[in-house]
Amino acid sequence: MNIHEYQAKEIFRKYNVPVPQGRVAFTVDEAVEAAKELGGKLWVVKAQIHAGGRGLGGGVKLAKSIDEVREWADKILGMTLVTHQTGPEGKVVHKVYIEEGADIAKEYYLGMLLDRAAEMPVMMASTEGGMEIEKVAAETPEKIVKVNIDPTVGFQGFHGRKLAFGLGLPKEEVGTFIKFASALYKAYMDNDAEMVEINPLIKTGDGKFLALDAKMGFDDNALYRHPDISEMRDLEEEEPTELEAKEHGLSYIKLDGNVGCMVNGAGLAMATMDIIKHEGGEPANFLDVGGGANPETVAKGFEIILKDPNVKAIFVNIFGGIVRCDRVANGILEATKITDVTVPVIVRLDGTNAEEAAEILRNANIENIIAAENLSDGARKAVAAAKGEL
Amino acid sequence: MSILVNKDTKVIVQGFTGKEGTFHASQCIDYGTKIVGGVTPGKGGQEHLGRPVFNTVAEAVETTGATVSMIFVPPAFVADAVMEAAEAGIELAVIITEGAPVRDMMYAKMYATKKGMNTIGPNCPGIITAEECKIGIMPGMIFKKGNVGLISKSGTLTYEASHQVVQEGYGITTAVGIGGDPIIGLSYKQLLPMFEADPETEAIVMIGEIGGDLEIQAAAYIKENISKPVVAFIAGQTAPKGKRMGHAGAIISGGSGTAAEKMAALEAAGVKVVVSPAEIGKAVKEVLSK
Ligand SMILES: Nc1ncnc2c1ncn2[C@@H]1O[C@H](COP(=O)(O)OP(=O)(O)O)[C@@H](O)[C@H]1O
Ligand SMILES: [Mg+2]
Numbered sequence: 001m002n003i004h005e006y007q008a009k010e011i012f013r014k015y016n017v018p019v020p021q022g023r024v025a026f027t028v029d030e031a032v033e034a035a036k037e038l039g040g041k042l043w044v045v046k047a048q049i050h051a052g053g054r055g056l057g058g059g060v061k062l063a064k065s066i067d068e069v070r071e072w073a074d075k076i077l078g079m080t081l082v083t084h085q086t087g088p089e090g091k092v093v094h095k096v097y098i099e100e101g102a103d104i105a106k107e108y109y110l111g112m113l114l115d116r117a118a119e120m121p122v123m124m125a126s127t128e129g130g131m132e133i134e135k136v137a138a139e140t141p142e143k144i145v146k147v148n149i150d151p152t153v154g155f156q157g158f159h160g161r162k163l164a165f166g167l168g169l170p171k172e173e174v175g176t177f178i179k180f181a182s183a184l185y186k187a188y189m190d191n192d193a194e195m196v197e198i199n200p201l202i203k204t205g206d207g208k209f210l211a212l213d214a215k216m217g218f219d220d221n222a223l224y225r226h227p228d229i230s231e232m233r234d235l236e237e238e239e240p241t242e243l244e245a246k247e248h249g250l251s252y253i254k255l256d257g258n259v260g261c262m263v264n265g266a267g268l269a270m271a272t273m274d275i276i277k278h279e280g281g282e283p284a285n286f287l288d289v290g291g292g293a294n295p296e297t298v299a300k301g302f303e304i305i306l307k308d309p310n311v312k313a314i315f316v317n318i319f320g321g322i323v324r325c326d327r328v329a330n331g332i333l334e335a336t337k338i339t340d341v342t343v344p345v346i347v348r349l350d351g352t353n354a355e356e357a358a359e360i361l362r363n364a365n366i367e368n369i370i371a372a373e374n375l376s377d378g379a380r381k382a383v384a385a386a387k388g389e390l
Numbered sequence: 391m392s393i394l395v396n397k398d399t400k401v402i403v404q405g406f407t408g409k410e411g412t413f414h415a416s417q418c419i420d421y422g423t424k425i426v427g428g429v430t431p432g433k434g435g436q437e438h439l440g441r442p443v444f445n446t447v448a449e450a451v452e453t454t455g456a457t458v459s460m461i462f463v464p465p466a467f468v469a470d471a472v473m474e475a476a477e478a479g480i481e482l483a484v485i486i487t488e489g490a491p492v493r494d495m496m497y498a499k500m501y502a503t504k505k506g507m508n509t510i511g512p513n514c515p516g517i518i519t520a521e522e523c524k525i526g527i528m529p530g531m532i533f534k535k536g537n538v539g540l541i542s543k544s545g546t547l548t549y550e551a552s553h554q555v556v557q558e559g560y561g562i563t564t565a566v567g568i569g570g571d572p573i574i575g576l577s578y579k580q581l582l583p584m585f586e587a588d589p590e591t592e593a594i595v596m597i598g599e600i601g602g603d604l605e606i607q608a609a610a611y612i613k614e615n616i617s618k619p620v621v622a623f624i625a626g627q628t629a630p631k632g633k634r635m636g637h638a639g640a641i642i643s644g645g646s647g648t649a650a651e652k653m654a655a656l657e658a659a660g661v662k663v664v665v666s667p668a669e670i671g672k673a674v675k676e677v678l679s680k
Binding site for chain 1: 398415464465489490491492494495496497499500528529531532542543544545546547548549550555570572597599600601602607623626627628629630633634635649665666667668
């Protein structure tokens, strides 16, 4: 689960990771009020969406007066912000963060995530602050300093020194930096974060380190033990159909093609998308119905897939194991009674009791339910059906 | 022959008396697996599925001589269960539970490694030596005995692959579902040498996924160390960047973890890489009839 910058900065404050003063605002009036409360002469109005690159997209604006705060808040609230992380459709801005303008002397990058190869967290720092870190990693990897932190010993001075000296910090700043990094480590570990990213981390004119941006994501499997973080979930940031699917125990992701897919198991679901492409079609979605594949989940699956008007055919690809194919076949027939399915449905059932299942589908004699012999036959038929060639 | 488990392997079940534990343990028993008992704290002394229940893994190991534990406890208790198994001298823990926090698995695996215990999973179908021993939730009848070793990150795709191999007239020695979480136990790199050393295994099928770099590590290992033919399929060739496809690990971040780069690395290591998941069986036939 991801959270907004303003929420991540709340967590930072709790862990003594230094951040500028700021307030979240949902309306223009609130934004103005926030700026007045903060005081000072320079403010930044920042769009709050779950995506980076807001600055370049026009979602981060400097205001030199309260009037300018009002102007920018008015422009940014409600705008559809497009950044390299939102996709071309962009994201609507529902809130802004009003923050005191910082005096930036130098920008750095500091982040943490799980190093899967080392099986422990890694902290990464770079002098290329403000840049997209993937780009830095690809083009100038030598500008990223990394240190693995064994959680059984925790963050030690040497971890901090490796990063600080790696960044070329003068020795009088090393201590402050280590304090900063160590606080960040604690915020990450305590909360079961999946990643934390400060880009940019700045050094101010008077030599302090401040987190100017803050991004945090959390391990969904650990949310049960962090009710405070679960509460930070912003449903407006999630795709409504994906959310609805999740509520019914389905895992759905919308894609751009026209062949709908319903599959049991994430790996097979991805493989099904792959084979559709391989046969010359384009998958409309990823949909994992899980182990159950009972009439209700299948019906819900149909309903969700058909919300996408691009879908011209549906490929049901179920490998029956412990849940036998004959039961799945009956489930599919049941489902077509619950949800009206208007497009051709190509059904490939294989595994335990596959023959009985084929028999059930044949006997049902429903015009738009077409049985497939095997995986490639199913994919081929689904692609043809979507093109209107079946 | 086989790897890791066979008809003589003595298995206990942690989370034995729960709904999942009960259902799958009885399926395993039906398959012929030597389930010698189970652990449910507080229910020690009872009998379940005709096997003794113990309060602790240590007691279960002492009484039954079990070397493998199949773990079904709820996600919040997985790390504890794994560490208890390691402490009790279990040699292999097969963790079926889905949804364990990554941080917990990190500590659990570190402890298991320290105690010399191997782990498989979490969030996986388990391990099966065809027609001998099934430790997990896979449908046993799909795995006919044969000469192909199978390693897979994904559950149903494991069944799909085995099914195709069987349809081509071959069969499976041992199939291992390693799971697709960010931190997993035994992976390609540790399992490949076991299959290489197993006299009955003549070819190896490896099913990968987008995300992480285990397949890249496997490719490097195969190039230097594996003489048996390897067939590979990588799921997620068409997955968009940054979207998580079911498994916590199945996500392409930045430029890395893509199917294309994994497929290229495997191909360069001499692996027969199939683009379509429907070609796995045929590819096995091809490499075995050479
Ligand atoms: N409080 C602030 N004071 C001064 N400049 C800021 C402040 N917050 C952000 N900026 C500037 O705006 C840029 C973009 O803001 P940031 O929070 O990094 O958003 P994003 O990464 O989404 O573009 C920063 O790199 C920094 O130069
Ligand atoms: Mg930024």
